Amino acid sequence: MTVAGILLVLIGLGVIVWSIVFALRRYERWSTTTTRRFWTGLSGGLLALLVGFVATVLSIVPAPENTAGSGNGTTAPSTPAVASSTPATSASTPPTGPTPPSVVPGGVTRAEVAGIIDGDTVELLGRTGAGPLPDEKRVEVRLLEIDAPEVGQREQCYGDEATARLRELLPVGGTVWIQRDERLRDRYDRYLLYLWNADGVFVNPELVRDGFAKAVLHRPNDKHWNTISGAQPGARGAGSGLWGACERFGQPGDTSTTERRPSPEPNPRPRPEPRPEPEPRPDPETRHQTEQRDSGGYRFPPPPPDRDCSQVSAHDFRVRPGDPHRFDSDGDGIGCES
Incomplete structure (x- = not known):
């Protein structure tokens, strides 16, 4: 194979040289036939040169040895035994689980939605070794930097709607990606977290953007404050959610309506009695006369x-x-x- 390759290389070089000499000799009497012969010879020489070069290289490079099928009667090497232990090691590694969507920032960990309490409070179940939540323990979590209307005995206007919206964003049993800030718990021992759902939606500002909650800063936790607070002016200006259904945030729920009720017109004030117009001052000449x-x-x-x-x-x-x-x-x- 090596000899054939070298032969093809020599033939290709010879054809290329012949084509160049032929073109030089016919330079002054150049014609269409000369052009065709020149390019035919040049391309054929290049092809032969390429094929010969590849054949030579392939014949020089040694083929990989097949140790498993050598059959030379020697004692089997210890390499297969080492290789056989590799699958057992990899099988003992626990699976990594799902990865967060690309829109979710780094440094998040996975948890499971265990329940919805109200529009800004949920119950989550931490995963083993996933922190910052305790492993496999159901805990109460307060969404950072937002405040939604209350439900239950202290029901406020639009509280039920806010709770229903949070249940849509975080369905029970679904995956949620969590991130902590400087302070992990509040005075009620609730965990303080930012949440992204399985689709990568940042739940905290989403509730503010749709008018289901208002932005409230709780220092020192301010990692995403600009994003969350920036979602409120548009919702408030457009009258979205509670801004259009309630006269004010925190209004008692028994006076809530689906639409903002117009303020009653004030009683008309009684018009004052018209003042009598002063008598016109007399003309100076008339005054002089009288x-x-x-x-x-x-x-x-x-x-x-x-x-x-x-x-x-x-x-x-x-x-x-x-x-x-x-x-x-x-x-x-x-x-x-x-």
Whole structure:
């Protein structure tokens, strides 16, 4: 095989050289026939060179030995015995279980939904070695950074709807992916966690986004606060969920309605009695004509306003001492003499 490969390589090189020499000799008398012969020879030489090279390489590389079928009568090596122990070791490794969806962040662990208490509280069953929940123990979990309306004796508006929505997101018996924050438990010994369902939905902000809960910050747990709080303005502005069904968050449940009830119109205030319009002030000229003399016999009060004889209709009247209006031009005590 090696000899045949080397022979093909030599033939291919010879054909390539012949094609090049042929093309050079016919350069000045180039024609279609020359082109066809040149490319035919060149391609044939390259093909022979390639096939010969591959055949040579394959003949040089040694084939792998089949130790199991050697049959040379020697004692069987210990390698099969070692290999036979490998499956037993791998079989003892426990299965890893399902992996979280790609949208779920790293650092989560798996648990099982055991029950729904209300719109922001669930019961979970921890898996063996999955932490932070105790192994195979049913515990109460409060969803971090949200607050949903209450149910039961302290029922609040939209509490039943919030509980039903959480039951849809976390069906009992289903898988849930959990993540803790700085503080793991609250004062009621409930676990404080962020939850993603089996489809990868981040349940905490989903309840806020649809108007089933409001965002509430509980420090020092603030890992996903921007995401959760950012879901509230849109729901509140659009009147989604409880924002459209309740007059306020935490409203008692016995006054809840499916739609926001319009506020009663206030009683109309009694209109005040119209004030009588003041009588129009008389025209200055009319006032001068109808003005009565005072007890001293003086017709016009002192300024302001200041007047002169062209602005009054009266003549030959007594002026006040000092003649403040300067009606008496000759100083005889009589003003605006005719």
